[in-house]
Amino acid sequence: MIFDNKFIQQRIEKAKLLEEAGYNPYSNDSKRNTSIEKYLNVNSDIVETEEKRDENRHYIVSGRIKFLRVMGKASFVKIEDESGMLQVYVTRDNLPEGFYNTIFKKNIEVGDIIEVGGFPFVTGKGELSLHVDTLTLLTKAISPLPEKFHGVTDKEIRYRKRYLDLIMNAEVRKTFQTRSKVISLTRRFFEDKGFLEVETPMMHPIAGGANAKPFVTHHNALGIDRFLRIAPELYLKRLIVGGFEAVFEINRNFRNEGMDATHNPEFTSIEFYWAYKTYKDLIEITKEYFQYLFEHLDLPTMLPYGDMKVDFANFQEIPLIESLTTIGGVPADSCTSKEGIIAYLNSKNITVKPGMNLGQLQGELFDEFVEEKLIDPTFITEYPVEISPLARRSDTNPEITERFELFIAGREIANAFSELNDPIDQLSRFEGQMEAKDCGDDEAHEMDSDFVEALSYGMAPTAGQGIGIDRLVMLLTNEHSIRDVLLFPAMKPLANECQPEEEN
RNA sequence: GUCUUGUUAGCUCAGCUGGUAGAGCACGUCACUUUUAAUGAUGUGGCCGAUGGUUCGAAUCCAUCACAGGACACCA
Numbered sequence: 001m002i003f004d005n006k007f008i009q010q011r012i013e014k015a016k017l018l019e020e021a022g023y024n025p026y027s028n029d030s031k032r033n034t035s036i037e038k039y040l041n042v043n044s045d046i047v048e049t050e051e052k053r054d055e056n057r058h059y060i061v062s063g064r065i066k067f068l069r070v071m072g073k074a075s076f077v078k079i080e081d082e083s084g085m086l087q088v089y090v091t092r093d094n095l096p097e098g099f100y101n102t103i104f105k106k107n108i109e110v111g112d113i114i115e116v117g118g119f120p121f122v123t124g125k126g127e128l129s130l131h132v133d134t135l136t137l138l139t140k141a142i143s144p145l146p147e148k149f150h151g152v153t154d155k156e157i158r159y160r161k162r163y164l165d166l167i168m169n170a171e172v173r174k175t176f177q178t179r180s181k182v183i184s185l186t187r188r189f190f191e192d193k194g195f196l197e198v199e200t201p202m203m204h205p206i207a208g209g210a211n212a213k214p215f216v217t218h219h220n221a222l223g224i225d226r227f228l229r230i231a232p233e234l235y236l237k238r239l240i241v242g243g244f245e246a247v248f249e250i251n252r253n254f255r256n257e258g259m260d261a262t263h264n265p266e267f268t269s270i271e272f273y274w275a276y277k278t279y280k281d282l283i284e285i286t287k288e289y290f291q292y293l294f295e296h297l298d299l300p301t302m303l304p305y306g307d308m309k310v311d312f313a314n315f316q317e318i319p320l321i322e323s324l325t326t327i328g329g330v331p332a333d334s335c336t337s338k339e340g341i342i343a344y345l346n347s348k349n350i351t352v353k354p355g356m357n358l359g360q361l362q363g364e365l366f367d368e369f370v371e372e373k374l375i376d377p378t379f380i381t382e383y384p385v386e387i388s389p390l391a392r393r394s395d396t397n398p399e400i401t402e403r404f405e406l407f408i409a410g411r412e413i414a415n416a417f418s419e420l421n422d423p424i425d426q427l428s429r430f431e432g433q434m435e436a437k438d439c440g441d442d443e444a445h446e447m448d449s450d451f452v453e454a455l456s457y458g459m460a461p462t463a464g465q466g467i468g469i470d471r472l473v474m475l476l477t478n479e480h481s482i483r484d485v486l487l488f489p490a491m492k493p494l495a496n497e498c499q500p501e502e503e504n
Numbered sequence: 505g506u507c508u509u510g511u512u513a514g515c516u517c518a519g520c521u522g523g524u525a526g527a528g529c530a531c532g533u534c535a536c537u538u539u540u541a542a543u544g545a546u547g548u549g550g551c552c553g554a555u556g557g558u559u560c561g562a563a564u565c566c567a568u569c570a571c572a573g574g575a576c577a578c579c580a
Binding site for chain 1: 505511514515516517529535537539543548570572573574577579580
């Protein structure tokens with residue numbers, strides 16, 4: 001039984017005693033009239049006064065007990081609500097006869113949620129506090145909190161029981177508040193630009209828009225499998241065909257692949273599509289977007305990330321091939337032919353899968369020698385067409401696409417391009433992907449003829465971009481695991497958690 | 505998927521080359537009306553992640569498994 005721990009038993013016993021004495025251990029009769037933050041602000045003037053107190057003011061605040069110091073007939077209690085922590089001073093003689101000794105001291109403890117009323121005063125040590133004249137238990141916590149000084153540090157507990165992490169670690173609350181603000185600001189930024197927020201299906205008949213393995217689920221009524229979406233791209237572009245000129249979606253994608261510090265099976269991205277624009281316009285709006293975020297989050301443009309310092313005012317732009325030599329240090333003549341690249345990679349003790357085409361090999365060089373060196377925000381442009389099945393070819397060089405990826409702190413943050421809107425070209429790109437799939441590339445993009453048909457009705461020239469929100473939040477909060485920016489990261493089930501039998 | 509480290513009280517952690525389990529916090533009892541991780545006294549608390557093995561004897565050595573962290577691989 002989950003309550004057989006003796007500390008829990010002890011606390012359940014206290015809850016019973018309270019109930020028997022006429023105090024509901026789960027009362028919902030809250031009369032709170034201010035938050036702790038407001039209380040501290042409104043009464044900060046008391047510190048300057050002669051008396052250090054104002055008995056004519058009266059406030060009711062609520063919160064969870066984080067510290068409890070009982071000293072005979074008086075006690076100091078630190079309570080915390082979402083806005084902050086407040087010290088309250090509880091004395092025997094300011095409470096009803098017997099309450100302090102038989103109820104408060106015996107049955108109320110760290111972890112419980114209480115409500116106190118009283119007047120503001122400043123203690124001898126100069127801390128603005130609340131002098132209590134009424135005290136109500138709102139919620140009895142029957143499980144004890146972790147240790148008050150070290151808190152919970154065990155990552156497994158922190159992720160599996162995020163509520164405990166949030167109770168104990170104020171910085172964690174801050175991180176998720178930042179995450180929320182980033183999403184909210186992102187929404188506002190694009191709305192202000194005239195973009196329309198839309199929702200497209202999470203369950204797809206064909207998992208398209210990216211190269212990734214999907215999760216499969218089953219629709220009973222139709223008797224067919226569906227794929228959890230790996231990207232919303234093809235649906236958003238159908239909307240551009242339909243006549244919407246600027247759309248965005250902030251939502252989850254699901255990819256059935258490995259989990260590590262930068263990958264969670266479900267993750268959040270924003271994708272936006274903008275008709276009558278090109279990837280050049282996207283570079284500009286991306287810079288603007290970052291500026292907007294930093295301004296409204298009140299962050300300095302120079303941010304630490306681990307050992308790195310990232311200058312968010314220093315956006316660079318460089319074509320992929322050029323970056324291989326200037327940043328990656330790859331000799332120029334080892335970048336432009338399959339043989340040259342393979343020879344160079346082999347000389348660095350890197351083996352590549354046989355059958356890779358030139359574009360894939362150039363991508364390999366980039367991943368190997370350039371990516372991790374891109375600290376300040378850098379737009380890498382002019383991606384080879386072979387690794388960009390949904391991007392528009394450059395008008396001047398059909399081997400490359402009008403595409404960029406944005407790298408910050410050695411990590412990909414965004415992917416964008418002028419969209420391919422030629423249905424014939426799109427069809428042949430899909431066919432190329434199908435060939436790759438037949439040759440064993442199980443990551444190759446699926447054929448989506450319905451999407452090709454949509455393009456055949458004409459999609460205005462459009463530019464589109466995806467930004468990984470989780471990784472962006474990691475950058476802004478200096479977190480190095482995606483689990484630290486997800487409230488409930490994916491975890492393997494514990495042995496004692498029952499799970500359905502595997503069936504075929 | 506591979507390698508590697510970890511798993512001991514509610515939490516944070518000790519525990520040597522194998523000899524039968526420790527601290528701090530928390531909790532119980534007592535004292536204490538201005539404390540700041542309050543303090544002082546005292547006490548309770550453990551299937552040492554699971555299963556096997558070696559041994560007279562295993563928290564400790566070995567094997568397998570589970571979960572977690574890190575690195576690598578894969579995947580944008």
